[in-house]
Amino acid sequence: MGNRELLENTKNLLSNYRQPPLVMVRGEGSRIWDADGREYLDYSGGIAVLSVGHCHPTLAAAIAKQAATLMHTSNLFYTDKALLLAHEITTRTGFSRVYFANSGTEANEALIKLGRRWHYEHGDKGRFELVSTHQSFHGRTMGAVTLTGQPKYHAGMGPMMGGVVHVAYDDLAAMDAVITDKTAAVILEPIQAEGGILVPSDGYLEGVRKLCDARGALLFFDEVQTGYGRTGRFLGREWSGVMPDACSLAKGIGGGFPLGAIALTEKLADGLPVGSHGSTFGGNPLACAAGLAVLEIFDAEKLVENARTLGDYLGAQLSEMASDTTLPAAVEMRGRGLLRGVRVAPEYDAMQVLAAMRNEGVLASTAGADVVRLAPALNTTKSDVDRVLAVLRAALAGATKKP
Ligand SMILES: Cc1ncc(COP(=O)(O)O)c(C=O)c1O
Numbered sequence: 001m002g003n004r005e006l007l008e009n010t011k012n013l014l015s016n017y018r019q020p021p022l023v024m025v026r027g028e029g030s031r032i033w034d035a036d037g038r039e040y041l042d043y044s045g046g047i048a049v050l051s052v053g054h055c056h057p058t059l060a061a062a063i064a065k066q067a068a069t070l071m072h073t074s075n076l077f078y079t080d081k082a083l084l085l086a087h088e089i090t091t092r093t094g095f096s097r098v099y100f101a102n103s104g105t106e107a108n109e110a111l112i113k114l115g116r117r118w119h120y121e122h123g124d125k126g127r128f129e130l131v132s133t134h135q136s137f138h139g140r141t142m143g144a145v146t147l148t149g150q151p152k153y154h155a156g157m158g159p160m161m162g163g164v165v166h167v168a169y170d171d172l173a174a175m176d177a178v179i180t181d182k183t184a185a186v187i188l189e190p191i192q193a194e195g196g197i198l199v200p201s202d203g204y205l206e207g208v209r210k211l212c213d214a215r216g217a218l219l220f221f222d223e224v225q226t227g228y229g230r231t232g233r234f235l236g237r238e239w240s241g242v243m244p245d246a247c248s249l250a251k252g253i254g255g256g257f258p259l260g261a262i263a264l265t266e267k268l269a270d271g272l273p274v275g276s277h278g279s280t281f282g283g284n285p286l287a288c289a290a291g292l293a294v295l296e297i298f299d300a301e302k303l304v305e306n307a308r309t310l311g312d313y314l315g316a317q318l319s320e321m322a323s324d325t326t327l328p329a330a331v332e333m334r335g336r337g338l339l340r341g342v343r344v345a346p347e348y349d350a351m352q353v354l355a356a357m358r359n360e361g362v363l364a365s366t367a368g369a370d371v372v373r374l375a376p377a378l379n380t381t382k383s384d385v386d387r388v389l390a391v392l393r394a395a396l397a398g399a400t401k402k403p
Contacts, residue, residue: 003022003034003035006023006035020355020358022035027042029054029377030042030053030054030377030381038361040358041361041387042377043376044363044373044375046256047365048225048252049252049256051255051298051303051378052294052297052298052378053379053380054256054377059255059256059257059293062289062292062293062296063257063293065289066081070285071286072281072285074284079284079288081285081286081292082283085288086098088295089261090263093234093247095246095264095265096264096269098261101262103258104138104139104224105139105140105144106260106279107224107249107260107261108147108224108248109141109143109144110248110272110277111248112130112147114268115130115218117272117277118184118218119218121271121273127182127217128182129163129165129180129184130164130183130185131165131166131175131178132148132166132167132186133167133169134149134167134169135149135150135195135196135198135368136148136187136188136195137150137153137192137193138187138222139224140153142160145160149195170201172203172204175208175211176211179217183215184217184218185212185220185245186211186212187222189226189236190223190231191225191339193225194367194368195367196341196343196369197335197367199334205240206240206241208242209244219244219245220245220248221235221246221247221248223235223237224248224249224250224260225251227247227249227251227253228251228294229298229303229378230307230338230375231311232307232308232338233308236336243265245268246265246268247264248260249263252294252378253294254294255290255294257291258287259290297379303379304378307337310380311336311337311340313385314374315333317385317389321333321392321396327396329345329353330342330396331344338374340373340375341367341373341374342372343371344370348400348401352400353395354366354372356394356398357372357391360394362388362392372392
């Protein structure tokens with residue numbers, strides 16, 4: 001069946017997304033094909049999920065093998081794959097414990113509960129407040145969406161969870177004003193991704209760490225988008241050297257297979273005692289086999305290094321585009337590694353730029369209202385990057401001002 005026939009079934013889906021009229025049926029590496037057989041270079045990367053590209057043979061084989069071996073036990077039992085993956089993650093991140101979930105939002109729910117419960121377990125029952133930032137994105141479940149500092153995601157969903165305070169991102173004075181003896185934890189993205197790929201100023205994350213330490217609050221990083229090599233280091237936190245008390249992970253961790261996790265320091269190891277939190281599917285052996293295969297591919301193909309090297313190149317080229325006076329639609333390069341974007345001038349429409357790129361066979365996404373985001377597979381190549389740059393440049397050059 002082709003695009004047109006398949007699209008007739010969109011009437012059976014809830015219309016809570018805004019997809020273009022295409023139906024994807026196959027992927028390989030950085031490429032994806034629609035039901036009419038048209039090929040696209042996929043720099044949307046499944047919203048920064050495709051750490052190892054579409055359908056990497058090592059990942060696909062590991063999933064197939066595990067599906068035929070042991071798919072699910074629930075958390076009534078340990079499994080080999082969950083134990084091995086927890087060990088791999090702790091070895092690579094410097095954290096000492098892992099809890100598995102199925103998605104980024106669920107990982108953040110675990111952080112919320114850990115932040116509150118750890119203080120409770122340690123006799124400080126009045127510490128329940130969570131500090132988050134404006135423009136942040138932490139997910140769609142009620143706790144995570146409450147943390148999310150974007151009112152559009154709260155509209156009509158209230159009342160939100162209590163005990164959450166939002167402050168400006170990259171503003172230490174604002175943070176200083178809200179961390180009190182009621183603060184259980186501060187939660188931050190090391191780079192605000194969905195908010196528009198905002199990299200904070202040098203010293204900001206260090207400053208927040210100091211404020212948390214001085215006032216007895218925990219510090220959590222949401223590494224759902226910045227983790228797993230996306231910014232050219234295994235975790236986004238490594239650019240600052242700041243070690244949070246815990247972080248959330250998802251997206252790239254399963255290379256496209258649904259998986260999330262939190263990783264925490266030994267200090268918090270008793271924060272969620274037996275029975276306090278759990279998930280039927282979280283850490284199932286199928287997802288963890290995918291997670292192990294992803295890390296095997298990271299090592300074999302040196303993907304963190306590739307993200308850094310190619311990311312530097314992509315960033316430099318995007319900066320040039322943004323400063324090119326013949327391209328008035330492009331005003332600023334954003335990001336780090338292979339989490340990059342170009343901010344589009346207010347008179348222009350980022351969605352129009354995306355549509356023009358798609359017409360030329362390149363897929364990208366937006367971050368915030370005005371940033372064209374490129375978040376490709378970490379094993380993309382320089383020739384792919386060059387093609388995307390050429391298509392993006394032409395799309396920006398052809399962009400028309402909003403009426
Ligand atoms: C930083 C961050 N946290 C959490 C989430 C939510 O992850 P999920 O959609 O897997 O629930 C996202 C998704 O874009 C994200 O970018």
